[in-house]
Amino acid sequence: MSFISAENVKFSYDEQNRNVLDDVSLKIKKGEFVALLGHNGCGKSTMAKMLNAMLLPEWGVVYVDNMDTSDEKLTYEIRSNVGLVLQNPDNQLVAGVIEEDVAFGPENLGVEPQEIRRRVDDALKAVGMYEYRTHAPHKLSGGQKQRVAIAGILAMEPSCIVFDEPTAMLDPNGREEVMKAIQSLHDKGITIVLITHYMNEAVLADRVIVMDKGRILTQGKPRDVFSEVPVLKRHRLDVPQATELAYRLIGAGVRFTDMPLNAEECVKLLEEVLG
Amino acid sequence: MTRDVSFGQYMPGDGVIHRLDPRIKLILLIAYIVFVFCAFNFVSLAVISAATFAAVMLSRVPLRMYFKSLKVVLIIVLITSALNIFYGGGDVLWQWGYLTVTKDGIFRAIFVSVRIVLLILLSSCLTFTTTPTDLTDAIERLMKPLKALHVKVHEIAMMMTIALRFVPTLLEETDKIMSAQKARGADMDSGGIIKKVKAMTPILIPLFVSAFRRAYELAVAMECRCYHGGDGRTRMKVLHMKPLDYVSLVISGIVLAGIVLCNVFFASIV
Numbered sequence: 001m002s003f004i005s006a007e008n009v010k011f012s013y014d015e016q017n018r019n020v021l022d023d024v025s026l027k028i029k030k031g032e033f034v035a036l037l038g039h040n041g042c043g044k045s046t047m048a049k050m051l052n053a054m055l056l057p058e059w060g061v062v063y064v065d066n067m068d069t070s071d072e073k074l075t076y077e078i079r080s081n082v083g084l085v086l087q088n089p090d091n092q093l094v095a096g097v098i099e100e101d102v103a104f105g106p107e108n109l110g111v112e113p114q115e116i117r118r119r120v121d122d123a124l125k126a127v128g129m130y131e132y133r134t135h136a137p138h139k140l141s142g143g144q145k146q147r148v149a150i151a152g153i154l155a156m157e158p159s160c161i162v163f164d165e166p167t168a169m170l171d172p173n174g175r176e177e178v179m180k181a182i183q184s185l186h187d188k189g190i191t192i193v194l195i196t197h198y199m200n201e202a203v204l205a206d207r208v209i210v211m212d213k214g215r216i217l218t219q220g221k222p223r224d225v226f227s228e229v230p231v232l233k234r235h236r237l238d239v240p241q242a243t244e245l246a247y248r249l250i251g252a253g254v255r256f257t258d259m260p261l262n263a264e265e266c267v268k269l270l271e272e273v274l275g
Numbered sequence: 276m277t278r279d280v281s282f283g284q285y286m287p288g289d290g291v292i293h294r295l296d297p298r299i300k301l302i303l304l305i306a307y308i309v310f311v312f313c314a315f316n317f318v319s320l321a322v323i324s325a326a327t328f329a330a331v332m333l334s335r336v337p338l339r340m341y342f343k344s345l346k347v348v349l350i351i352v353l354i355t356s357a358l359n360i361f362y363g364g365g366d367v368l369w370q371w372g373y374l375t376v377t378k379d380g381i382f383r384a385i386f387v388s389v390r391i392v393l394l395i396l397l398s399s400c401l402t403f404t405t406t407p408t409d410l411t412d413a414i415e416r417l418m419k420p421l422k423a424l425h426v427k428v429h430e431i432a433m434m435m436t437i438a439l440r441f442v443p444t445l446l447e448e449t450d451k452i453m454s455a456q457k458a459r460g461a462d463m464d465s466g467g468i469i470k471k472v473k474a475m476t477p478i479l480i481p482l483f484v485s486a487f488r489r490a491y492e493l494a495v496a497m498e499c500r501c502y503h504g505g506d507g508r509t510r511m512k513v514l515h516m517k518p519l520d521y522v523s524l525v526i527s528g529i530v531l532a533g534i535v536l537c538n539v540f541f542a543s544i545v
Binding site for chain 1: 285287406407408436437439440443444447488489492493495496497498499500501502503507508509510511512513
């Protein structure tokens with residue numbers, strides 16, 4: 001039984017425009033790590049907002065844990081079950097003190113004070129920001145702010161977190177911090193949906209879904225999807241650098257036994273080739 | 276330039292004043308401010324100054340932070356005391372044309388400047404030791420009775436929290452936009468006042484556009500975290516009056532009673 005299931009979802013922001021989502025169906029299992037790829041305007045952010053009832057499909061249905069997102073009585077239950085972390089860390093933090101910001105979600109849910117305290121401490125520890133709990137957000141780095149934003153979602157104890165380009169505005173250090181946090185959440189059994197432009201992040205997922213013009217273009221294991229270099233290129237999508245290098249070397253006549261996804265694999269395969 | 280705003284910034288710490296209930300701190304601040312203006316002679320002024328000084332020391336916030344906030348009002352203190360020196364009645368000490376310095380004027384000037392300094396020190400003491408959230412929380416709780424009059428207490432408190440949260444962010448952004456416009460050759464430092472005000476347009480327009488975008492994104496983020504107004508909302512921090520709070524109330528009560536007594540037993544000067 002899939003945890004999230006979208007069936008034939010269609011959506012447009014206004015009537016003249018083409019459908020931003022055009023008959024999208026997808027299923028996400030509990031505990032899965034899914035990366036959602038596609039270039040700008042392909043509908044992936046819209047899809048993210050479908051998953052926590054921020055947007056409702058005009059056609060089709062989205063079920064989260066067997067709850068229909070269009071049922072208004074369930075809206076807050078769905079939103080606390082599927083958290084959404086956005087791109088800009090600055091614009092997600094509400095309060096002037098870290099721990100009070102993290103408490104914002106559970107406070108909205110009407111959780112008991114001692115229970116909020118426990119959840120806030122646990123969430124901050126999970127993202128490694130516990131020592132900063134009494135600090136002000138503007139004194140933190142981008143990566144730290146984004147981790148606090150993740151803790152704010154985590155404090156609602158969701159079983160799934162959707163990340164909408166969480167690393168797009170961060171420097172390489174911040175990106176690494178946030179990806180580590182995301183991976184450790186996945187290890188704890190939280191379902192992850194990661195929307196990203198960085199292919200080396202998508203490689204970490206169990207499954208990659210590629211969207212184009214409001215439709216799902218292809219999906220599968222990262223290794224299988226990224227092996228289709230020409231298909232991805234045709235849709236103006238990147239592949240990981242290591243894959244790109246291998247692709248070009250294969251084009252130049254070098255024989256690779258497999259497609260590498262990261263630098264280490266690439267080095268190993270090159271050593272094989274060079275004997 | 277915008278980095279130096281120290282007035283009203285929270286300084287993390289664990290002093291006695293940090294641990295006081297924010298509601299008590301707010302009520303005491305209001306009481307002390309009233310009594311700063313009710314100190315009519317030097318003895319009562321000395322008592323309230325001593326109390327303020329004690330509060331400043333107990334806050335365990337570096338003294339330079341207090342000096343920084345005082346620097347902001349230095350000019351106001353100088354101008355008002357200058358005005359008071361020359362506009363007093365009574366014994367003339369020194370005269371030069373229309374300018375007369377009187378004993379009364381000097382006393383008045385001392386009172387006014389001490390009062391302004393005390394005002395800033397007391398309110399800084401509150402904002403340095405209380406997180407903005409605690410402060411708005413205290414205001415929300417103290418204003419709760421107004422709910423009966425259909426005042427939207429929760430909404431007002433939420434707006435204050437968000438405003439306070441975004442002050443440093445928008446200041447930082449202003450700095451960035453200024454640098455960006457300067458890099459494109461914008462001239463902001465020369466010319467008369469009208470030219471300088473006009474030169475602010477290329478800073479304010481991007482700032483407003485970005486503020487609205489931030490507002491939209493923040494609203495989305497808040498909805499994602501199940502925000503739906505004040506109904507059914509709980510708070511992580513429950514405010515309980517602790518022994519410390521009662522002690523501070525009693526001590527403050529004694530100090531303020533002392534000021535009243537000093538006012539009664541010593542002649543009023545202003």
